Amino acid sequence: MTLELEKHLKEMICLPGLSANEAPIRDVISAAWRPLVDELSTSRLGSLHGLRRGSGSEPRPRILLAAHMDAIGLMVTTIDGGFLHFTEVGGLDPRILPCQRVTVHGRKDIPALIVQPADRLLPASMKGNPPPMDRLLVDTGLPAAEVEKLVRPGDLISFAQAPLNLTGGMLAGHTMDNRASVAAVTQCLAELQTRKHGCDVWAAATVQEEETLGGGFTSPFSIQPDLAIAIDVTFGKGPGAGDYRTHALGKGPTIGWGPNVHPAFHKKMKSVAEELDIPFQVEIMPRHSGTDAYAMQVVGAGYPTLVLGIPLRYMHTPVETVLLKDIARTGRLMAEFITRLEPDFHKTMRWDVES
Amino acid sequence: MSTIKLNKSSAPKIGAEQIALLEKLSNAVGVSGDEGEIRSIVLETIKPFVDEVHEDAMGNIIAIHKAKTEKSLRVMVDAHMDEVGFMIIAEDEGGLYQFETVGGIDVRSLPAKTVWVGKDHLPGVIGAKPIHLTDKGEMDSTIHLDTLRIDVGKDPGGKVKVGDRATFATKFEQSGSVLFGKALDDRIGVVTLIELLKHAPDHIELQAAFTVQEELGLRGARVAAYGLNPDLAFAIDSTPSFDQPTWDGSENTQYNTRLGAGPAIYLSDAGTLSDPRLIRRLTQTAEKHAIPYQFRQPGGGGTDAGAIHLRRGGIPSVSISIPGRYAHTAVLVSRVEDWQHGLALLYHTLLELTPDVLSGER
Numbered sequence: 001m002t003l004e005l006e007k008h009l010k011e012m013i014c015l016p017g018l019s020a021n022e023a024p025i026r027d028v029i030s031a032a033w034r035p036l037v038d039e040l041s042t043s044r045l046g047s048l049h050g051l052r053r054g055s056g057s058e059p060r061p062r063i064l065l066a067a068h069m070d071a072i073g074l075m076v077t078t079i080d081g082g083f084l085h086f087t088e089v090g091g092l093d094p095r096i097l098p099c100q101r102v103t104v105h106g107r108k109d110i111p112a113l114i115v116q117p118a119d120r121l122l123p124a125s126m127k128g129n130p131p132p133m134d135r136l137l138v139d140t141g142l143p144a145a146e147v148e149k150l151v152r153p154g155d156l157i158s159f160a161q162a163p164l165n166l167t168g169g170m171l172a173g174h175t176m177d178n179r180a181s182v183a184a185v186t187q188c189l190a191e192l193q194t195r196k197h198g199c200d201v202w203a204a205a206t207v208q209e210e211e212t213l214g215g216g217f218t219s220p221f222s223i224q225p226d227l228a229i230a231i232d233v234t235f236g237k238g239p240g241a242g243d244y245r246t247h248a249l250g251k252g253p254t255i256g257w258g259p260n261v262h263p264a265f266h267k268k269m270k271s272v273a274e275e276l277d278i279p280f281q282v283e284i285m286p287r288h289s290g291t292d293a294y295a296m297q298v299v300g301a302g303y304p305t306l307v308l309g310i311p312l313r314y315m316h317t318p319v320e321t322v323l324l325k326d327i328a329r330t331g332r333l334m335a336e337f338i339t340r341l342e343p344d345f346h347k348t349m350r351w352d353v354e355s
Numbered sequence: 356m357s358t359i360k361l362n363k364s365s366a367p368k369i370g371a372e373q374i375a376l377l378e379k380l381s382n383a384v385g386v387s388g389d390e391g392e393i394r395s396i397v398l399e400t401i402k403p404f405v406d407e408v409h410e411d412a413m414g415n416i417i418a419i420h421k422a423k424t425e426k427s428l429r430v431m432v433d434a435h436m437d438e439v440g441f442m443i444i445a446e447d448e449g450g451l452y453q454f455e456t457v458g459g460i461d462v463r464s465l466p467a468k469t470v471w472v473g474k475d476h477l478p479g480v481i482g483a484k485p486i487h488l489t490d491k492g493e494m495d496s497t498i499h500l501d502t503l504r505i506d507v508g509k510d511p512g513g514k515v516k517v518g519d520r521a522t523f524a525t526k527f528e529q530s531g532s533v534l535f536g537k538a539l540d541d542r543i544g545v546v547t548l549i550e551l552l553k554h555a556p557d558h559i560e561l562q563a564a565f566t567v568q569e570e571l572g573l574r575g576a577r578v579a580a581y582g583l584n585p586d587l588a589f590a591i592d593s594t595p596s597f598d599q600p601t602w603d604g605s606e607n608t609q610y611n612t613r614l615g616a617g618p619a620i621y622l623s624d625a626g627t628l629s630d631p632r633l634i635r636r637l638t639q640t641a642e643k644h645a646i647p648y649q650f651r652q653p654g655g656g657g658t659d660a661g662a663i664h665l666r667r668g669g670i671p672s673v674s675i676s677i678p679g680r681y682a683h684t685a686v687l688v689s690r691v692e693d694w695q696h697g698l699a700l701l702y703h704t705l706l707e708l709t710p711d712v713l714s715g716e717r
Binding site: 080081083091092093094095096098099100101110111113115116117118120121122123128129130132135137139140141142143161162164165166167168169170172235238239240241243245246249250290313314315316317318319321323 | 450
């Protein structure tokens with residue numbers, strides 16, 4: 001089955017689904033995964049679990065592919081003369097917020113705009129400087145009385161930036177973090193349609209990564225995988241971002257290396273990529289990976305984890321930019337790994353492996 | 356001479372047709388000095404309604420609706436076509452470009468925006484460093500223009516050249532009576548002026564000037580006014596509303612204009628002391644027809660009137676503006692009612708304009 005990756009991703013990044021409120025995006029991922037899996041269920045925290053059974057004899061090893069589906073955004077805190085004050089859901093640099101188009105999810109969805117009040121309305125000390133988040137406002141353009149009827153504190157506000165195709169197969173939009181990785185999981189499931197694999201493949205679109213790693217902590221506990229991969233976006237090289245933490249767009253996914261990654265898992269994934277000439281980059285993660293892999297590694301009795309990263313520019317802005325080919329390669333790499341997985345690999349994994 | 360018959364007896368309305376034209380003009384790109392796209396749309400739209408039209412040496416569109424009476428007033432009505440934006444100044448590797456601003460843009464509004472580059476509106480983004488790689492202290496400082504880049508993707512294939520213009524890639528949107536769009540400053544004035552041409556009264560010579568380079572210092576209006584040599588002039592513009600709450604909850608005494616309070620009549624700004632006779636005429640007309648209006652708070656800023664009123668031996672001038680929030684950013688916000696009232700006020704003022712408007716003492 002060929003997946004229309006770009007269409008699938010564009011559909012996903014046009015949807016809300018802020019942390020702990022993932023229903024809108026979960027429905028769309030469910031529809032995409034349903035024909036590709038044998039079972040589909042929703043966890044008690046709202047993560048989506050899809051099981052694609054392997055052809056091996058029982059007990060089959062289980063591999064978990066986890067990509068978080070929640071989005072960053074804003075939440076209304078107070079209403080002041082028809083304008084909304086807000087706080088963040090997930091981490092946002094207030095300097096990227098002025099003039100972003102958003103949707104206020106009030107009693108109905110209302111198009112709106114994040115705005116920076118004129119200097120004359122701010123403390124003199126802030127003149128010419130970027131106002132902190134608690135000085136920014138959301139403006140619906142509606143009269144105050146109407147806003148009072150439609151909006152309450154606690155209402156969510158999501159980014160409304162439409163996707164934008166750039167040259168060279170690049171795509172910009174909001175919430176590429178981490179819908180790009182969900183798309184890679186879908187790509188993997190689609191490739192497995194025509195491939196034989198012994199192990200059971202569990203695909204998870206997890207919740208609340210941006211706030212609590214809630215899905216990362218709970219999904220492995222239910223699924224009990226033998227191997228767990230967190231697929232997330234990583235820092236793309238670009239303007240203002242060039243140190244060791246950043247990776248070029250177009251050179252394939254990153255394979256994480258560090259305490260959050262099982263060394264034998266890392267070695268095996270690398271060998272598959274090398275064997276097939278799938279481009280990849282090694283991502284050095286000296287401490288945490290900043291992904292669901294942290295939660296998956298330490299939940300329950302602990303699971304062997306790996307991190308795959310899709311390079312992305314301008315992370316946590318509404319113009320997050322990825323290269324579609326990197327997503328497709330990430331999906332393919334996982335599919336190839338899965339088809340090559342020996343039934344006893346997870347039993348033979350040792351932390352002290354020669355790399 | 357046009358043969359199209361129009362009903363001139365009732366005031367023009369802002370309806371679906373006018374909003375559709377505003378949408379077309381708001382989505383078009385016309386950065387100061389490169390107003391060609393706007394020029395073509397305006398020319399195509401006004402052709403059936405004017406007696407004469409030409410493009411002057413700077414690219415202003417000058418359109419005349421002649422009077423059918425002798426010794427009629429020659430009335431210039433101005434709206435500028437240009438918008439703020441960017442110019443590409445240098446190419447980095449891999450589809451990344453350095454750029455400079457054109458017109459008064461607050462660089463604090465630039466990070467993480469989408470843009471269109473060049474005549475083909477090639478999409479691009481102005482990115483920003485991820486928050487994860489940003490030190491806490493860094494967030495207190497403005498992200499400077501020289502660190503920002505326009506990113507059009509890895510394979511621009513010669514589609515972007517140094518010197519190309521760019522502007523915000525904002526798609527116009529209407530939500531009930533709320534209008535969101537880029538460059539409503541001053542495309543809302545352009546559509547208003549087109550409506551006035553369509554409904555021009557027969558007893559005055561209406562001299563419509565769709566001007567260029569307003570955002571760079573009222574350059575187009577200066578030569579347009581000289582060329583037209585009118586008896587008096589109205590400038591139609593979009594004026595900032597700073598009507599948000601103040602940080603400490605005190606009364607906002609510096610709102611400039613307020614959304615929803617009707618068109619804003621200028622008394623004085625950094626460039627013009629409006630002609631009191633014209634101010635009086637506007638307010639009398641508004642009151643006669645029960646059209647809400649507000650005075651734009653006196654202060655800085657300015658419109659094309661600043662250039663017009665000083666041409667030749669002096670041209671009595673006044674500005675009337677549609678309030679709009681967030682001028683010179685990716686998205687402005689205006690309301691249909693304010694626009695409707697602004698159009699009605701201008702229409703009735705022109706319809707009832709007689710030479711005695713200037714006979715009193717200034």
